[in-house]
Amino acid sequence: MSTDTNTIEVLANREYQYGFVTAIEADSVPRGLNEDIIRLISAKKNEPEWMLNWRLKSYRHWAGLQESEAEPKWANIRYGPIDYEKIVYYSAPKPKAKLNSLEEIDPEILATFEKLGIPLTEQKRFAGVAVDAVFDSVSVATTFKEKLAELGIIFCSFSEAVKKHPELVQKYLGSVVPYTDNFFATLNSAVFSDGSFCYVPKGVRCPMELSTYFRINAADTGQFERTLIIAEEGSYVSYLEGCTAPMRDKNQLHAAVVELVALDDAQIKYSTIQNWYPGDKDGKGGIYNFVTKRGKALGRNSKISWTQVETGAAITWKYPGVILQGDNSVGEFYSVALTNNYQQADTGTKMIHIGQNTRSTIVSKGISAGHGQNTYRGLVKINKGARGARNYTQCDSLLIGDKCGAHTFPYIEVKNATARMEHEASTSKVGEDQIFYLKQRALSAEDAVSMIVNGFCKKVFKELPMEFAVEAQKLLSISLEGSVG
């Protein structure tokens, strides 16, 4: 057997370090989904009627889909049937008292986030990052709120936005990802519990990174969060999300929706470090990550940039895209997706060019190790009226060991002859030669693999905010543990 495979196995056996469970009393709704459950969730959140109606409309549509085609079947992933009646759609830590400040958060939850490296006390560590922490179905804390409010920036939980800024939520909710978009987005629209909301007013450059940290804790619970970011004319915001979950034998469903809207000359940079529990080395357990993320570059000269590092989850199904509606708007997608053990990822992007002189860039780096299956799926569509559109796509796959797979499905639809399209793709294997070379230079097998993989991902990592680029590199090394010799 090659040493290649040997080391891969050693690395793969490394434990997931965020797999602990927090003992906390939860307020949950009964299993299963029907209109009563939707009403119950909405009531628990004291929602206005328009919100409940939107949920019900979504639920009815979903119930219809459930009976007809159900989940989309086109993705290159395999999993057993999901029993939607067994899922708990809402679970919130039981408040010990009414929350008015961070000091009143359950110390168990504070400790959980500390342990995850996300201190919620504002003075600590990432001084330049404001965090919204979501625990199971609800947001438990948002830091630096007052400081941001001075600039007119709204950064709060989605639930709070529904109550305090209904005009903004009503205007933009579903404007990028309509409730009918796809099976999972529709489900999310019916049951979403919380998430983050961000509004950056005209001409304001958000002075710090905004970040949401998602934590699934309760068993048999689905997490359905929803994020909405609106960048007004000439504004700028950089946003980052991270996520982890306990190790459990059973699969858990995570179906999120993220909508971004950028108006004239506005820029949104959205980064994700996804580290959901990936299941054990035999492929048991892990999060099913079915996510719909889309941005609308609505204004002239607007720009939306997605950067994702996907190392966790048993299954990843996500295609963060950009609708390039404004003239001269720019869409970017930088992705690293790693699948180890029995993880499966079908991920990529959609760039829809509508406005004139719109540009998009796609850089996708897929890494497969163990029995991992990694698929890039991308659509670049140039509409009839989109004169002068340009796209550059680079799509690279790296294989570690001989039991994994890499697949590429690039779709290109061009309806305007002035478009310029470039597509580059490569597949390579981490070679024994490379590993031996690095070992001869005193590096351990693990360090060697991690160095090779990090080099492979460099173009994506440099798009991440500094602090997180370092985290991402570390995370990649850990996720690869056991992978090469």
Added chain:
Amino acid sequence: MLDIKNLHVQVGDREILKGIDLQVNAGEVHAVMGPNGSGKSTLALVLAGRETYEVISGEVTYDGNNLLEMVPEERACRGVFLAFQYPVEIPGVGNTYFLKAALNAIRKYRGLQELDAMEFLPLVREKMKLLEIDDQLLNRAVNEGFSGGEKKRNEIFQMAVLEPRLAILDETDSGLDIDALKIVAKGVNALRSPQRAIIVVTHYQRLLNYIVPDYVHVLVDGRIVKSGGKELALALEDQGYARVEAEIQSTTTAHF
């Protein structure tokens, strides 16, 4: 420092080294010469710990320890360096970053303080000057898009920075023009010291005009068939390997 006794090595079913004996002391430079396919590179790679080669019998001690029991990175940490015949590319990994990681891995193993960027840079600058390495080369990814000559020079540059105790140069001269050859030789000669040993594996005598060896060994078909001083290399250049091979076949007693 290095003691090789009756070393037999095979790849698959094919025996490539058929009983090598070689002793290298600190301060010495040994040249291992031989025709293509004689096993020169195999010897170099076995000493560095390449797993694809299987040692069937024999022993190799390095500073009194069993070298064959050590994993490649331990050998490197203890000062064994191989300048590769075909250095591989590591895309996206900066040369400087890589070299610093290598040096610090070695320092850590030896219980020395790891160097930070500020301490590392002056050291690198000094060695760059010695090997006439361009700044720009340092900022590129390891061997990525390097010409054959640049790759070889980069190997010697790495050697200069890592300062090994036992350096093995595997056909470092192949693919070098005469100017590059002189620069490489300068780098190697600067490393010569009473504490250090160097094994130069080469097909041609040319490099040995610039790196003058203390001993020359002729490897033919997996065996060292002749050893001598630097003049042996010149004789070989003159008469070719065929002559040596013929000589060996006629005198069966020519064993050391």
